[in-house]
Amino acid sequence: MSNIHAESAIGLVSTRSFPAMVGTADMMLKSAAVHLVGYEKIGNGYCTAVIRGRFPDVKLAVAAGAEVAEQMDELISKSVISRPFPNLDAVLPISDRLLAQIVSKSKLSNLAIGLLETRGFPPMVGAMDAMLKTADVHVAGYEKTGAGFCTAIIRGTVSNVTIALDVGMSAAEQIGELRSIMVIPRPLEDLERTIPTASYWLEPVLTIPEQPLVLPLRLPQVVNVPVVETAPLVEVEVVEAEPLKLNENRESLDN
Template structure:
């Protein structure tokens, strides 16, 4: 949706995609806000944008920032109560609704699991281990740039948990630690506006 600065703007920014998605889920669940934009800035930075009334946006940003910091680096957070319209124009460049088909919502019944590594070699090992370990679907992958790669899977909570554990273990067996990982048991439906951008059927030529 086009954002005109008519409501308060809340932002969190992280290193890597997985902390950003995890934070976004908590932002949307913590208060009555709406996901408006998502930007993979480059150089590993990812930003989530929400809008709503000032109190709701403040609560949302606090919750999202705290969640993101649990699993990865949070580089910035901010609440802009009354941004100028030109700021709204900049935010609208990254409008999530313009990127996806609104009918492609991720069902609430399916958990979301993610593992993020530095380098595709480790990411592919994680993906292989995740799908072999449990009955999960490989949703896709994201290259955040500067070497950070995320693998996304979905399925029942138990299966996703087992898959993420297997992916993390596989990477560690190669002698490194994943950048971040998480399981979201009941992802907010709006997250699909971000995750569906990285579905393999969309990425393949």
């Protein structure tokens, strides 16, 4: 077993809602030197944040995250796994697979995150509409966690996100069921990497400069093809045939 795995640990905190999971992950990242490697959704609204780091840091982070989840009455379970074998990565959203992909930078990076969870799609859409019309915020995307739970994700300044969520709560309650809300003032890079963001907010990693059209265009040379002369058309005289007389035909047949 390598020293890396001997000194490392995995921490898991499971909550009943996506906003609670994001708030828990944010607290874990800010309380100890750990990395958020991803999250898992198993349906019925259950979400699990997965972190990795040295055992003392992971243990401290899990305790802090679980405390936040308990305060929101959303904690399901918590766990710390010391010295995990590499094969365990196959069932976890470990960052090795995330880092193997080029992650585009979001145009909404460094903005506060607001999350509003509802039971049902209509109240979430209604809340989004109210939030956009009330404050200077942007819809970054939304997340589905099963059992009809939907979470709207908005970005903006802390003050605008707070105002928007306050209005969004009222709109969601008028249409359907409001589940939970969460505000993340200063999201760290690890959290940014795992938060869903609509594709139109992502900046491309590689940009190909547009090359101007150069005139005159160089067209391919035309190969001269010999022209074959055809013979002139000959006028043909059309001779009208005389009509056939039936009586004469009968006499010739009788003979």
